[in-house]
Amino acid sequence: xxxxxxxxxxxxxxxxxxxxxxxxxxxxxxxxxxxxxxxxxxxxxxxxxxxxxxxxx
Numbered sequence: 710x711x712x713x714x715x716x717x718x719x720x721x722x723x724x725x726x727x728x729x730x731x732x733x734x735x736x737x738x739x740x741x742x743x744x745x746x747x748x749x750x751x752x753x754x755x756x757x758x759x760x761x762x763x764x765x766x
Contacts, residue, residue, distance in 0.1 A: 710766040711750075714741045717760045729753050730760060 715735040719727045733753055734742045743766060744750045754763055 710743055711746055711754070712741055712743050712764045712766050713754065714739065714762045714764075715760060716762050719760065722760070726757055726760070729757050733757070733761075735761070 713733060713735065715730065715738055718738060719730050733744070733750075754761065
């Protein structure tokens with residue numbers, strides 16, 4: 710399990726990055742979600758690594 714926190718805004722990002730952040734369930738800055746460590750989720754987190762903080766739970 711990983712805890713994901715959105716720390717930067719998606720303003721100015723391309724549409725696919727915004728869609729990836731939305732698919733992770735993040736809408737507002739400082740919003741947190743706990744996700745499974747599946748290959749699909751880890752790939753999405755790698756794509757938006759510059760916008761989120763990831764912690765192992």
